Amino acid sequence: MSFEKLGLSADLLRAVADQGYETPTPVQANSIPVILAGHDVLAGAQTGTGKTAGFTLPMLQLMHKTHPERSRNHPIRALVLTPTRELAAQVGESIATYGKYLPLRSTVVFGGVGINPQIQKLQRGVDILVATPGRLLDLIGQGKANLGHVEFFVLDEADRMLDMGFIHDIRKVLKMLPKKRQNLLFSATFSEEIKKLANGFLHAPVYVEVARNETAHQVTQVVHPVSKAKKRDLLSHLIRQGDWQQVLVFTKTKHGANKLTTQLESDGITAVAIHGNKSQTARTKALAGFKAGSVRVMVATDIAARGLDIDSLPHVVNYELPHVAEDYVHRIGRTGRAGNSGESLSLVSGDEKKLLVGIERLIKKPIAKVVVPGFEPNDAEDVAAAAKEPKPGQRGQRRHDPSSPRKPHSNRSRRPGRNARAASKA
Secondary structure, three states: OOHHHHOOOHHHHHHHHHOOOOOOOHHHHHHHHHHHOOOOEEEEOOOOOOHHHHHHHHHHHHHHHOOHHHHHOOOOOEEEEOOOHHHHHHHHHHHHHHOOOOOOOEEEEOOOOOOHHHHHHHHHOOOEEEEOHHHHHHHHHOOOOOOOOOOEEEEOOHHHHHHOOOHHHHHHHHHHOOOOOEEEEEEOOOOHHHHHHHHHHOOOOEEEEOOOOOOOOOEEEEEEEOOHHHHHHHHHHHHHHOOOOOEEEEOOOHHHHHHHHHHHHHOOOOEEEEOOOOOHHHHHHHHHHHHHOOOOEEEEOHHHOOOOOOOOOOEEEEOOOOOOHHHHHHHHOOOOOOOOOEEEEEEEOHHHHHHHHHHHHHHOOOOEEOOOOOOOOOHHHHHHHHHOOOOOOOOOOOOOOOOOOOOOOOHHHHOHHHHHHHHHOO
């Protein structure tokens, strides 16, 4: 199937062609015609499947064709809600890219940066607003954003939204939207909470499911069993031996990301860390350097597993396996995108074997194990050391978002809305 057969306009087809895309991905082929027909959609699609274009293209077309008289004043007619700044920025870039031949305005708002420039853009008028929940509610509270004209509402990566504690903010936003609108919900997984949320605002939705919890076929996956004490040395060895110029490395914690970055730098390998404790300016600078090739290694926590869109990223390394198996799929989804091949390597110590079993059960296939000579594992030592460490969920660790610290006990813990807004700035 080609994009021409999906019913897209000439302006959108031209924008798609400018990007070099000829064939839609499965999620695009299945969702675009349904959205163009005006249906609500409940889509099961993970990162790396092309889902952003799957809702951006038809939304742009419908907005351009309907109510053209509104385009002069540019009220907010479409709202895309995302869990993280990185994903918001990525969606904003996609809207600008595919809508460059249309007279529609869009902007992105999120926490961690100054609010005044965002207010100025909203005052000039925007048709499409991409936002994280916390900053959106701040703007609404200040009377700077009005959702009374929204015709399209997109909730992107809803499962991550719930993991990050945004459920109360989502409900607040839903109450501010007009009852008559088209709704699109995208989620990599469907828990009972997601289903309950979807039932609350989707109207007779068409269900689109594309390879949930399956890794891309073009990604080669390998596990390197190794002693935990030798992980850093093995990573440096692999980077040097393979002459890798661009590799994304995942750790479980912010502290671990910072520590590994420092260690790699001491090995003569340029590296930067990206996680929730970094300012938005620092994160943007780090990502720009990584994309430009001036930095070889970017070390990230799971906050970066979704929303990072890096063209032709060749290597992803799981320095530590995630506690939640689904996060493995999101991590390695950073490579092997848009038909490109990619390689995922996991450095697995003895205490992580149970996590590996859970991942293989989720993706429904075993991952090849290759021991690198000189870096043999010591399972007994790793298991003994792990027994002395705090378990997930204890001493400030979180099961679903290990990169985010637990807030100190206070009255704020009983106010989920405030906590969720704080999370969007973290």
